[in-house]
Amino acid sequence: MRMNANGQVTIPAELRSRFNLREGDELDVIDDGGTLRIVVSGGADSPGERLVRQMRRHRFDNPDVAGLTTDEIMALLRD
Template structure:
């Protein structure tokens, strides 16, 4: 594994799958006795929580829903 100029590293796909890590998950890097340890914050989200986080992150990319309130979006979905 190599760190880039921004201090970023890529976690290999097999480890992401094994530890159920997904895009957007929050991780901490901590010092444990002189060794770095990567720790997921607050436990794994449910599939529904991941979906909501994804929708919130991308809602302004869609011109049909950008800037609408939750109630306005729900009204559109109900029609």
Template sequence: MNSKGQVTIPAVLRARHNLHEGDELDVVDDGGKLCIIRRHGSDTRGQRLVRGMRGHGNARDTAGMSTDELMELLRGE
């Protein structure tokens, strides 16, 4: 634990429990043991990504484009 009270969760455990940067966790006292649990009702990583992207695109620019045209646009071809 560092001077700010922050704790590092090892990568193996983060992967095993599907934890990602920005996930909200709680630390609870369970009979003398500290347990780290995912905060109930917090947004998933995907929900946070979508919220961050919302309003940054312009569907009018791509309306009516074919899949090939969209792929060219995305690849910068």
């Protein structure tokens, strides 16, 4: 893994998948006695909260569902 000029690193896809990390997750980098640890912040969303956030984001980006209520969107998803 290599750090770029902005101090950013990329967590490998295998680890993101194994630890269920998603875009927007809050992570902390902790100095643990000379070793850096990356941990999920206590306020991280549950998988269900992530799904709702993602659905809301797509709802406003997609003109086919813009203006629909949550119940109407859920009915479309169930069909």
